[in-house]
Amino acid sequence: MRDGGEGGVNGAKGEPVAAASASGIRLRGSNTWINGLRRNSVYLVFILLVIISAQVSPAFLTWTNIANLLRQASYIGLVSVGMTFVIISGGIDLSVGSTVAVSGVLLAYLFHWGGYKGYVVTLSPAMPTPLIVLSTLAAGALVGLLNGVLIAKARIPAFVATLATMVSVRGVAYMLAGGRTIFGLGESLSVLGFGNIGPLPVPVVIWLGCVLVSGFILKRTVFGRWVYAVGGDEDSARLSGINCDRHKVLMYVVAGVFAALAGMLMACRIDQGEPRQGELFELDAIAAVVIGGTSLSGGRGGVGGTAIGVLILTLITNVLNLVGVHPFPQQIVKGIIILGGVFLQRWLASRN
Amino acid sequence: MSKRCVVFGLVATMVAGMFLTSSLVAAKAITIAVSVPRLSNPFFGRAVKVVQEAAKQQGVEVIVLDAGDDSAKQLADIETMIIRKVDGVILAPNDQEALVPGVEKLAKAKIPVVTVDRQVARGDYLAHVGGNNVAGAKIAASFIADKLNGQGTVVELLGQPGSSPALQRAKGFEEVMSKYPGIKLIVQPANFRRSDAVTVLENILQANPNIDAIFTHNEEMGLGAIQVLKSRGFKPGQVIVVAFDTHKETLQAIEDGWLQGNIEQFPDQQFRTGLKILLNYIKAGVKPPQRDNYLTPLLITKENITQSEKYGE
Numbered sequence: 210m211r212d213g214g215e216g217g218v219n220g221a222k223g224e225p226v227a228a229a230s231a232s233g234i235r236l237r238g239s240n241t242w243i244n245g246l247r248r249n250s251v252y253l254v255f256i257l258l259v260i261i262s263a264q265v266s267p268a269f270l271t272w273t274n275i276a277n278l279l280r281q282a283s284y285i286g287l288v289s290v291g292m293t294f295v296i297i298s299g300g301i302d303l304s305v306g307s308t309v310a311v312s313g314v315l316l317a318y319l320f321h322w323g324g325y326k327g328y329v330v331t332l333s334p335a336m337p338t339p340l341i342v343l344s345t346l347a348a349g350a351l352v353g354l355l356n357g358v359l360i361a362k363a364r365i366p367a368f369v370a371t372l373a374t375m376v377s378v379r380g381v382a383y384m385l386a387g388g389r390t391i392f393g394l395g396e397s398l399s400v401l402g403f404g405n406i407g408p409l410p411v412p413v414v415i416w417l418g419c420v421l422v423s424g425f426i427l428k429r430t431v432f433g434r435w436v437y438a439v440g441g442d443e444d445s446a447r448l449s450g451i452n453c454d455r456h457k458v459l460m461y462v463v464a465g466v467f468a469a470l471a472g473m474l475m476a477c478r479i480d481q482g483e484p485r486q487g488e489l490f491e492l493d494a495i496a497a498v499v500i501g502g503t504s505l506s507g508g509r510g511g512v513g514g515t516a517i518g519v520l521i522l523t524l525i526t527n528v529l530n531l532v533g534v535h536p537f538p539q540q541i542v543k544g545i546i547i548l549g550g551v552f553l554q555r556w557l558a559s560r561n
Numbered sequence: 562m563s564k565r566c567v568v569f570g571l572v573a574t575m576v577a578g579m580f581l582t583s584s585l586v587a588a589k590a591i592t593i594a595v596s597v598p599r600l601s602n603p604f605f606g607r608a609v610k611v612v613q614e615a616a617k618q619q620g621v622e623v624i625v626l627d628a629g630d631d632s633a634k635q636l637a638d639i640e641t642m643i644i645r646k647v648d649g650v651i652l653a654p655n656d657q658e659a660l661v662p663g664v665e666k667l668a669k670a671k672i673p674v675v676t677v678d679r680q681v682a683r684g685d686y687l688a689h690v691g692g693n694n695v696a697g698a699k700i701a702a703s704f705i706a707d708k709l710n711g712q713g714t715v716v717e718l719l720g721q722p723g724s725s726p727a728l729q730r731a732k733g734f735e736e737v738m739s740k741y742p743g744i745k746l747i748v749q750p751a752n753f754r755r756s757d758a759v760t761v762l763e764n765i766l767q768a769n770p771n772i773d774a775i776f777t778h779n780e781e782m783g784l785g786a787i788q789v790l791k792s793r794g795f796k797p798g799q800v801i802v803v804a805f806d807t808h809k810e811t812l813q814a815i816e817d818g819w820l821q822g823n824i825e826q827f828p829d830q831q832f833r834t835g836l837k838i839l840l841n842y843i844k845a846g847v848k849p850p851q852r853d854n855y856l857t858p859l860l861i862t863k864e865n866i867t868q869s870e871k872y873g874e
Contacts, residue, residue, distance in 0.1 A: 266645075274644045281637045388750045390723035392658045403662070479632045479659035483723065485752075486631070530641045533592070536600055536627035 250554040251502050255517045255524075258546075262528040269528055276410060282523040283416035284309075284471045284478075285493050286516060289501075290419050291467030292494040293515045295367075297427070298460045299440035299507030300360065303371040305468040305494060307378035308352045309487030312472035314382045316345045316398075317391035317482025332395045342398075342473065349469020350462050352378055357458030371461075375491070382484040391482040402477030412474045416516075419467070423512045436460070441508025497522055500550050521550065591649075591843060592622040593836075594642045596635055598655040598679070598724070600627035602753060604779065604806055605653065608678070608832045612651060615836050630721065630752075632659035639663040643670045649687075649839045650674040651832070657682045657725040673842050677835035678828060680725040687842055690835040690854045692826030694726050694805075697858035698733030698776075701803045704822050704860060705774045708801050712743040713773030716765055718758050718786065719750040720778035727753075730778045730805060747772070751782045758785030766793065774801035780811045780823070787819045807861055807869045815863055823861040827870050831856060 262269045288305050295302045322335035334341060352374060359370035404411045427433035438446040439456050447453050468487075476482050495505075501518030503510025525546055529539045595612050597605035609625055616623045624647065628635035632655045642650060643666060650667060652674050654660035664684035667674045673687040680689050705715060717734060720727030731748075738746055747765055751757040758777065766772070766789065777783040783804025790800055797818035804811060805824045814820035834854065841847045861869045 268644045268646070271644060274641070277637065277640045277644065284633070386722070388719070388722055390656060390658075392723070475633055479636065479656070480662075481656070481659055481723070483632065483656070483659070485722075486633070488631070527641055530624070530626065530638060531645050533622070533624040533645075535625050 250557045251514050251517050254550045254553060255521055258524055266528055266531040268531055278523055278527050279413040280410040282519050283412040284475050286416045286519040287467050287471040288490055289494040289497045289515045289519050290423050290512055291464030292498050293503055293512045294460045295464045296498050296503050297440045297510050298436050300367040302464045303491045304375040304378055306487040306490035307375045308349050308465055308468035309472035309490055310382040310484050311378050312345045312349050312469035313476030313486050314386045314482035314484050315348050316473050316476050317394055318385050320394050321391055338397045345473050346466055346469050349465040353462035353465025357461035361454040361457040386482055386484040394480055398477045401474055420512050420516045437508055496547055592647050593649045594624040594626055594647045595651040596626035596638055597653045598628050599630045608828055611829050611832045612836055615833050628655050632656045636663045648843045651835050652676050653679045654681050656723045675835045675839045677832050688838045688849045688852050690831050692858050693855040694729035695733035697824040698730040699737050700860050701776055701824055702734045702737035705801055705803055706741050709773055711741045714745045716772050716775045717748045718777040718782045720753045722750055727778055753779045755781040755785035758782035759789055762786050762789045777804045780804045780806040780808055784810055787814055808871050809874055812869055815866055825859045825861045825869050827856050829870050
């Protein structure tokens with residue numbers, strides 16, 4: 210059952226992977242369709258849901274709705290890319306939601322340098338806009354670095370360390386914002402919140418770009434192999450000369466930067482820094498990663514599956530709203546579909 | 562084989578469930594959406610029920626949306642409703658600035674929107690119906706200041722940062738309080754949540770054991786504050802508590818002497834009026850005589866408790 214390489218191939222980027230696995234199946238002979246499904250079961254669940262959604266709501270397959278759905282997915286999507294790196298390398302990061310909040314607030318704070326005075330829209334930027342953006346991303350990296358050092362060097366379990374930073378970082382967000390929201394980011398960044406590149410909203414392009422680049426790094430580079438190696442079997446990885454500690458720290462930094470990127474884009478979307486933003490994002494991101502077929506014990510999975518996981522979660526909310534289901538039963542349905550998806554995957558995986 | 566049955570059963574249930582829910586909303590003449598900041602907040606839970614009941618009597622279908630205190634989610638919900646082509650929206654915006662683009666998008670799609678209770682800072686909305694939050698908070702402040710003879714320590718628990726009621730209630734309260742130099746004001750946000758209020762007040766009491774009065778921006782935080790006072794061994798009335806918004810529990814607290822005053826804003830009436838304005842416009846194209854409508858708030862005490870909207874429920 211344990212085959213890191215194969216699990217790693219599972220669900221990264223569409224075609225080359227599918228082609229490679231298809232040839233593998235043929236060699237093994239019978240039951241080919243079930244093996245094909247096994248590798249791509251998350252895609253199957255997704256396609257199934259799309260078909261159902263199109264059936265129940267004629268508005269679902271309109272381009273406006275798809276563009277909206279993709280944009281709604283992109284924020285959680287970016288957070289989940291970072292979460293995938295961390296989980297493949299055998300960790301977990303609960304602090305991403307707070308990092309989303311602190312980066313959004315910091316962005317707004319740097320645009321209102323010298324104190325936020327109520328609802329005045331006049332900006333007083335601390336530095337040029339590109340530097341503000343970089344500082345915000347750097348703040349995310351800093352949170353990640355702190356997580357990584359606590360986990361890899363101080364040997365605190367990832368769950369506990371990131372739980373602690375989750376709480377503290379949220380506090381920082383509240384303090385920076387002074388217990389309120391910081392409104393107004395100015396025109397220079399509004400393209401990030403409301404702009405389009407071709408038919409796609411800007412955050413969607415950024416998200417999909419990050420998924421492609423991350424997928425390439427994980428599957429096609431030595432660095433990527435190491436990520437799987439560290440998460441799959443740390444001792445073997447260490448014996449084969451990989452600096453596991455440095456690797457782990459780096460994974461949390463990556464997660465922090467992605468969370469900061471998401472927080473920044475969200476702040477641009479609502480044109481303000483809001484210290485409560487991103488609450489429970491960590492859970493949505495973990496759910497997406499799990500639905501996407503990445504193993505919570507590390508060493509297996511990929512960002513492609515995670516992206517589909519995010520789309521599944523967003524799609525459920527979207528279509529249930531289109532259909533007009535009350536929000537409370539919506540949550541029940543969401544939970545059942547998460548379980549259903551994971552059961553389906555496990556069942557397909559056991560059929561070889 | 563049985564495993565296969567389980568999986569197909571699961572999928573079939575999912576499909577059937579979605580078809581079933583969709584068939585429930587089919588073939589209705591008018592569909593409106595009601596979007597609130599947080600459905601698990603009893604204030605909005607009740608408001609949604611009031612809208613649903615009033616709409617049902619007129620054969621209007623209601624789609625309920627829960628923003629979960631997240632402005633981005635509320636914006637996304639509004640976008641979905643534009644695609645769903647609802648006939649109108651009743652909106653209690655999570656944030657007065659963040660939802661402006663949502664209101665503008667609705668206007669562009671020619672979908673009328675009435676904001677109720679909470680407001681957006683600007684934008685092309687059909688109407689707003691709400692309480693006069695500034696006036697209500699001023700009444701509360703004067704009541705507390707009179708009771709304390711202008712001397713003492715007063716705690717103010719703020720609502721959710723950035724929401725219009727929290728901003729307006731803080732404005733009204735602090736405007737009056739600034740006229741009393743003998744009153745020391747301790748201000749902390751507790752996000753309209755009972756659990757947050759408990760934590761915040763416990764912390765405040767650590768640093769200031771002798772507080773004289775508490776003003777909270779909603780009833781949930783008021784009840785949380787009373788919970789703390791009870792557990793700390795205070796007697797009813799020892800600390801003056803005044804809260805915004807009434808419901809069954811707060812009326813009981815007034816009768817028991819824990820809550821001295823409660824600002825009644827008649828939310829049922831607010832939401833019913835909002836629905837009426839919206840439906841008048843959808844059905845007959847009639848715009849309300851004035852865009853912003855504020856109901857005059859009333860201070861409910863033991864003496865006039867029968868005037869509360871929820872008395873006797």
